Amino acid sequence: MATSTSHSDGGIVLGIFLSVGGLFILACFLPCIDCGPEVVSSDPGFPDFQSGWHFGLEILLFGWGGGNNGVPWAANIFLAFGLACLWSRWLRMAAVQGLIASLLGLTTWWVRRHDTMMVGYYIWQASQLVLAVGALWAARRSTQQSARMVRPQVTGDRIAEPSGAGRPRD
Numbered sequence: 001m002a003t004s005t006s007h008s009d010g011g012i013v014l015g016i017f018l019s020v021g022g023l024f025i026l027a028c029f030l031p032c033i034d035c036g037p038e039v040v041s042s043d044p045g046f047p048d049f050q051s052g053w054h055f056g057l058e059i060l061l062f063g064w065g066g067g068n069n070g071v072p073w074a075a076n077i078f079l080a081f082g083l084a085c086l087w088s089r090w091l092r093m094a095a096v097q098g099l100i101a102s103l104l105g106l107t108t109w110w111v112r113r114h115d116t117m118m119v120g121y122y123i124w125q126a127s128q129l130v131l132a133v134g135a136l137w138a139a140r141r142s143t144q145q146s147a148r149m150v151r152p153q154v155t156g157d158r159i160a161e162p163s164g165a166g167r168p169r170d
Helices: 007-028 056-062 067-073 075-087 091-106 119-150
Strands: 031-034 053-055 153-155 158-160
Touching: 007 056, 007 075, 007 119, 031 056, 031 119, 053 056, 056 067, 067 075, 067 091, 075 091, 075 119, 091 119
Parallel strands: none
Antiparallel strands: 031 053, 153 158
């Protein structure tokens, strides 16, 4: 079930959205994997991801093709859906999408050796984790705020109204 946020949570959601987007864009311009010494290829087509350093943008554009690279690359699809859910204020769904993206991103450790991953990979993985944790935190916060607004609080002989006006009860 989707969680809708109040207007006051818009700043939190925007902060999470910008953090995830910023980390992702930063990862696109950093080296993500090192496939060893670069060998000049006679094939001018798609990169083969078998030699040289590869930056995040190159992996984003061409990493879906060939071998097992498509499994970790699929994390980008879930990250995009998660950001769309976050923007639409479907916080629980955004958290689920972020968790799926994080798990798919971790399959990079299965596809590549651990010593080939570079700083861009870790920042990309952090963007997925920030989406999952941030959306979950925002959903929990929104649920707690909704519960406080619906449930009147008893203080002495007065019952506080949900709007906080607090009139004496007849």
